[in-house]
Amino acid sequence: MRKFRILGSASLVLCLLAPLFARIKYAPVKAGQIVELTEKLGSDAEGQWKIKSGKATFVDGKTTGPKVKVITSEPGVLVVTCDIVRPRGVTISVHEIKVLPDPNAPKPADPPPATPPVKPAVPPPQPGPQHPPQVAPQEANAFDSMVPSGYMGDAVEGDANNPQNPPGLDVDDGNIDQPDSPPACTKITYRPKKLGWAALAYLPPDADPKKTWGETRGEDLTKRGIQSLRLMVRGVNQNSFLPKVQFKSGGNTAPTAPNRHSYQVTGPTIQLAEVWQPVCIDLRGQDLSNTFSPLTLVVTRANNPRGAVFYIDTVHFSPDPCQK
Secondary structure, eight states, X not given: OEEEEEOSSSEEEEEEOOOTTOEEEEEEEETTOEEEEEOOOOTTOEEEEEEXXXXXXXXXXXXXXXXXXXXXXXXXXEEEEEEEEETTEEEEEEEEEEEEOXXXXXXXXXXXXXXXXXXXXXXXXXXXXXXXXXXXXXXXXXXXXXXXXXXXXXXXXXXXXXXXXXXXXXXXXXXXXXXXXXXXXXXXXXXXXXXXXXXXXXXXXXXXXXXXXXXXXXXXOTTTTOOEEXXXXXXXXXXXXXXXXXXXXXXXXXXXXXXOOSOEEEEEEEEOOSSOEEEEEEOTTOOOTTXXXXXXXXXXXXXXXXXXXXXXXXXXXXXXXXXX
């Protein structure tokens, strides 16, 4: 059971009543918000809090007890653990919060221009071919606001609290096992169920996965100069078997939705390696006016009969086309 309430305009309280060993994921918050985390401790227990990954600080330096506050400082995945110390041993509860950029945060002032050094006179350059200006990657990257909340197929089967019937798809969005871009990456575990396939879609943060997909609009990326979607992936070797995963971009709105997707690109199925490797989805010529689901990952029992464990990281839109 999870409860939350807002403290003022820039504070968020999250009260957690959950089983031990649970990995709890919360709705995204904005950078700069104060988050209060609470663990239900017995009279014989002591809570010791630690920030495992992400950018945040404990308010007033308090890191023990059943309740602490942290203030987020940068976008990313914030992972906070609570070591629950009892006479019979230590158990760990993990709290994950996705921190989004604050659109109202003031931009840093530009540094004063440096005094250019005096250079010897050189002949003026000869006129050459003109090229259109390139779009900076940070201007083209609008993926950070998306949330891995769209579960399909076997992904909705199973129960996280039932070891005899675990979920068809586990998504650890704050994993710290050798990320490509520290501090964290996303670990995905697939367990085939009755349907024989599972998919995970990244959706806008205001989209309710339980309602009709496409009730809310996606992002309009037509003026960002985007030509591709890129990410890094790696697989886990299980009994000499490496995962096979299909990557898609766009789509995922219902036929009757008021905001139908404006494009859909289906990429090939790729067998992953044990080391990080790049994946590029070509978006040249696509209508990006309603990008509702920029990335979908698909796994099947046919390609992964024993299941699959793999990681993704460094997902971003790029102004550069995919290399042939």
